[in-house]
Amino acid sequence: MKPITRRKFSSNIAKGAAAIALTSNIPMAYACTPQNKKSLGIALVGLGSYSNGQLGPGLLKTKHCHLAGIVTGSPEKVPQWKEKYNIPDKNCYSYEDFDTIEDNKDIDIVYVVLPNAMHADFCIRAAKAGKHVICEKPMAVSVAECDAIINACADANVALGVGYRMQSEPSTDRFKEMIATRKYGKPHVVTADAGYVSRGNPDQWRLDKSLAGGGALLNMGVYAIQGIIYAAQELPISVTAQEFSTDPSYYNDTDETITAQFKFASGTVGSIITSHNAKGDRIFASCENGWIELDKAHSYGVIRGKTSDGTVIDSGPQSQQALQMDDFALHILKGAVNKAPGSMGKRDMIICEAIYESIAQGGKEIMLTLS
Numbered sequence: 001m002k003p004i005t006r007r008k009f010s011s012n013i014a015k016g017a018a019a020i021a022l023t024s025n026i027p028m029a030y031a032c033t034p035q036n037k038k039s040l041g042i043a044l045v046g047l048g049s050y051s052n053g054q055l056g057p058g059l060l061k062t063k064h065c066h067l068a069g070i071v072t073g074s075p076e077k078v079p080q081w082k083e084k085y086n087i088p089d090k091n092c093y094s095y096e097d098f099d100t101i102e103d104n105k106d107i108d109i110v111y112v113v114l115p116n117a118m119h120a121d122f123c124i125r126a127a128k129a130g131k132h133v134i135c136e137k138p139m140a141v142s143v144a145e146c147d148a149i150i151n152a153c154a155d156a157n158v159a160l161g162v163g164y165r166m167q168s169e170p171s172t173d174r175f176k177e178m179i180a181t182r183k184y185g186k187p188h189v190v191t192a193d194a195g196y197v198s199r200g201n202p203d204q205w206r207l208d209k210s211l212a213g214g215g216a217l218l219n220m221g222v223y224a225i226q227g228i229i230y231a232a233q234e235l236p237i238s239v240t241a242q243e244f245s246t247d248p249s250y251y252n253d254t255d256e257t258i259t260a261q262f263k264f265a266s267g268t269v270g271s272i273i274t275s276h277n278a279k280g281d282r283i284f285a286s287c288e289n290g291w292i293e294l295d296k297a298h299s300y301g302v303i304r305g306k307t308s309d310g311t312v313i314d315s316g317p318q319s320q321q322a323l324q325m326d327d328f329a330l331h332i333l334k335g336a337v338n339k340a341p342g343s344m345g346k347r348d349m350i351i352c353e354a355i356y357e358s359i360a361q362g363g364k365e366i367m368l369t370l371s
């Protein structure tokens with residue numbers, strides 16, 4: 001399917017294509033998506049641990065999208081994926097022939113699940129091929145790359161989502177709602193931790209700045225940043241940050257442990273800790289009349305929490321990835337809200353860059369202008 005650029009789209013409107021879009025449930029913005037599809041085909045790019053352990057299995061549980069194709073640099077993985085997910089040969093691509101996916105009507109969405117420094121290249125190629133794009137987190141390794149992805153998707157008139165699975169997770173929604181409705185009053189202090197111990201393989205790409213773009217902050221820190229934003233229900237206006245290492249010889253190319261403190265315009269203050277050498281999986285909001293906590297806040301299992309009056313938050317087991325991908329498909333098919341748009345991935349990258357800048361300037365307060 002050829003991408004419809006803004007220019008082409010305007011000219012199509014003049015030719016009467018607008019009437020087709022207006023008489024269907026498909027949002028005008030994505031009129032290039034076939035109108036008769038009930039389920040959108042996804043191609044996963046990169047068949048590493050997240051695709052293998054989470055996204056592939058999640059796509060067996062989705063209602064509005066399904067696994068239709070794979071793109072890999074490891075041909076030995078293809079037979080096993082073909083068999084497990086019933087993928088025809090014509091929907092299996094290498095990184096080299098990936099751009100020919102443009103002609104494949106089975107594929108509506110390309111989901112980029114590669115090392116962070118490869119996200120921008122593959123997302124832009126996917127958009128140019130006229131496919132909607134999901135980009136794993138962190139969206140890219142710089143704000144400039146986020147802008148390039150956003151612009152490519154806008155030019156091709158395709159949808160762009162970031163793989164922020166917690167944006168579709170029901171316990172997290174309940175936490176956000178309690179803050180937004182002021183169930184325990186205004187949040188005064190919000191904190192979030194996100195980390196794990198990434199030892200074992202010193203050659204892993206996550207410890208290599210050229211592939212990861214950064215360390216713990218870009219990997220897990222984006223969850224902590226998202227966490228304090230849910231907990232404050234507003235965007236921060238400034239940040240100060242510090243970097244530490246408990247094992248500088250192992251974590252020698254990328255950040256191991258970062259702490260950062262945030263101010264919000266309403267007077268709320270926040271802090272995060274993210275690490276590649278310590279576990280962290282919590283969001284806490286201390287409010288005027290009580291507190292709310294998620295303690296299992298970003299892990300794959302059941303997300304659970306509690307509050308100062310003994311209320312339990314627990315939406316039970318489900319595939320966070322299935323919920324996330326279905327939400328994105330419903331955005332394309334029915335015009336539902338895009339819960340994790342590219343602008344959100346870019347916003348978080350602006351915060352990450354400000355954190356690195358604060359560290360470089362000895363903990364200086366960096367002002368943020370976010371929207």
Ligand code: NAD
Nearest residue numbers: 046047048049050051073113114115116136137138163205
């Ligand atoms: P992984 O190392 O398990 O897989 C990476 C894949 O990229 C492999 O298939 C590998 O063959 C391929 N690859 C291509 N070029 C490579 C290169 N030069 N070096 C290394 N690998 C290369 O990683 P992963 O855990 O699947 O993570 C992939 C992406 O998904 C990352 O951006 C990560 O942040 C993101 N992720 C997100 C979540 C989430 O909860 N949303 C969870 C895990 C990973």
